[in-house]
Each structure stands twice: as C-alpha cells, then as structure tokens.
Amino acid sequence: MQKVGVIGLGSMGKIHLRNYCEMPDVQVVGVMDVSQANLDEVKARFGVAGFTRLDDLLELDLDAVSISVPTVLHHEVGMQVIARGVALLMEKPLAATAAQGQELVAAAAAKGVPLMVGHIERFNPAIQKLKELVAEGLVSIDIERVGPFPARIQDVGVIRDLGSHDIDLLRYISGSEFESVNAVFSTTLAKHEDSAFIGARMQNGVLGHIKTNWLTPARSRKIRAACANRFIEADLIAQQVREYGPFDPVAKTYTVKELPVMQREQMREELTQFLSAVREKRPTPISGEDGLEVLKIIERIFAQGGQA
Numbered sequence: 001m002q003k004v005g006v007i008g009l010g011s012m013g014k015i016h017l018r019n020y021c022e023m024p025d026v027q028v029v030g031v032m033d034v035s036q037a038n039l040d041e042v043k044a045r046f047g048v049a050g051f052t053r054l055d056d057l058l059e060l061d062l063d064a065v066s067i068s069v070p071t072v073l074h075h076e077v078g079m080q081v082i083a084r085g086v087a088l089l090m091e092k093p094l095a096a097t098a099a100q101g102q103e104l105v106a107a108a109a110a111k112g113v114p115l116m117v118g119h120i121e122r123f124n125p126a127i128q129k130l131k132e133l134v135a136e137g138l139v140s141i142d143i144e145r146v147g148p149f150p151a152r153i154q155d156v157g158v159i160r161d162l163g164s165h166d167i168d169l170l171r172y173i174s175g176s177e178f179e180s181v182n183a184v185f186s187t188t189l190a191k192h193e194d195s196a197f198i199g200a201r202m203q204n205g206v207l208g209h210i211k212t213n214w215l216t217p218a219r220s221r222k223i224r225a226a227c228a229n230r231f232i233e234a235d236l237i238a239q240q241v242r243e244y245g246p247f248d249p250v251a252k253t254y255t256v257k258e259l260p261v262m263q264r265e266q267m268r269e270e271l272t273q274f275l276s277a278v279r280e281k282r283p284t285p286i287s288g289e290d291g292l293e294v295l296k297i298i299e300r301i302f303a304q305g306g307q308a
Helices: 011-022 036-046 054-058 071-083 098-111 125-133 158-174 266-280 288-303
Strands: 002-007 026-032 064-067 087-091 115-118 138-148 178-186 195-202 207-213 215-227 231-235 240-248 253-259
Touching: 002 011, 002 054, 002 266, 011 026, 011 036, 011 064, 011 266, 026 036, 026 054, 054 071, 064 071, 064 266, 071 087, 071 098, 087 266, 098 115, 098 288, 115 266, 115 288, 125 158, 125 215, 125 231, 125 240, 138 158, 158 178, 158 195, 158 207, 158 215, 158 288, 178 288
Parallel strands: 002 026, 002 064, 064 087, 087 115, 138 207
Antiparallel strands: 138 215, 178 195, 195 207, 215 231, 231 240, 240 253
C-alpha cells in the first residue's frame, strides 16, 4: 500500500485527490491547504485528514505527494518536500523560473528523490496515437489551445499556464529539442498576457506553431501534424484522431480514416505511472529535466519581448 498526500486543494488538487482515493493499493494519509473550507470539504467527501501547515503533513509516513499550489509557491513547497525525502509530482510548470526549476532538479538528484512534472497531455490517448502515426516523415505540428479566462489562474499568464503544455508537446511529439523559438503575445483582459502565437523550429527540422489564448468563448484543444505522406488531426478533448492521405490524383481527394483511440482519464494514467515509477525505483515518465526545458523555452520567449 503506497501512502500519498496532496498539497494544494484547488481544482487540480481535488482531481489528484479523487483519483488517489479511487486507486487500489493507495492510501491518502493526509492533505494540506491554507483554506480550512477546502479541508472541510474534502474531509466530508473523502474522509481524509487535513492540515493547514505543510510541516504537519510532512511529519506523516509518506511515499509520495502531488503538489498543486500556485506556481509562485512551487519552488518553496517542492524544496521542503525534497528535504524530507518524499517523491513528488509537481503540477506544471515545474517552477516560476528556470533558475528555481534548476534548484529543484538539482536538489532532487542530490537527495535521490523522484521528481515528476505533471505535463498531463502526454497521457492523452489521442496524443499517444498521434505520436505513433508521425514517427516517420513529420514536417510540422500546429497546436491550438484556447478558451475563456479561468478565474483560478491569478499568478501567471497564458503562456506559462496553457502554452507550457504545448511547448512540452512539441518536444515530445517531434522527439527533438528547440533550435529556435519566437512569439508575439498581448494582454487584453488580464494582468498577464492572455493571447499568444508561438513559432518554433526543432533541431531535427520539424516546424511548430502554437496558438493559445484566454479570449475564446469555448475551449478547443487540437493538434494538426503534417507528414510527408499523411496529415493527422487530433482532438484532445474528444480524444479522437483522424488521418488524411495520401492524396489520390485520380480521384482528386484524400483518403480519410477515423482511427480508434482507447479513451481514458489522463490524470489516472499519470498518477498510476508516477506511483509505479516510485514503487519500482525507476525514472519517472516525465522528468524534472523535461519540466526545466519547458521553463527555459518560456524564458527565451519572454527575453525577446514579443509584445504584439
């Protein structure tokens, strides 16, 4: 039985908690949040012990924790957890800055503590199917991740919140690091940027484009990948994948296939693989270094200015 905890009971933290409570061979020994109302809510629903002080939670016998606090607190909370020798899954982004992310990665390595970053879209079955299909001949990746402004986000802009998903996906799907990256972004309704267009070239020549904003009335999460002999569309919300091609010059049309995807809850898969890695003492599927690379790219974007 693996003993786990959850730090931060906002919307994502509660999803972590629900999944842990539903998993066999997992015991939630405690949760932590500064809001007593949140603690009372989850105690009534899940019957878990709650603490308003992190030290009190960390005094318990813990194998692993999920951290889902505001981004500005990731470094502080993560360093305390690592100091106690407890494996941690840090919600993305890894930290507020690359320097803080580097400190977390170095501290975890020095202490031998498993550190995973919650870039959850890697566990979307539509992403996994798309990655399989574009293994050869990939030319470009176009990603759209837009929706209305989320009241839960106060401390970062859309690039760090939504865009970090897709910066990670460009690395993951292309199997390559960034060679160059540029962006334009603007601030309309929020105190941080709420609309951005990001362009990139990967070291293997694949081109990438990310469109993200908090100005669109309905959520959309789509990826279009162009290959030398096929074109793939993936809807990440519906978890559906469609393949076009190749072009038939006689019929003057493309063949179209709706590809089967085994739908599942991404969070459950993410937490299952995290705990499995901790239990079996093997590397986590998304490393601290993976999360650090995303932060480095974000800082390259902001260093260029980019104001539209």
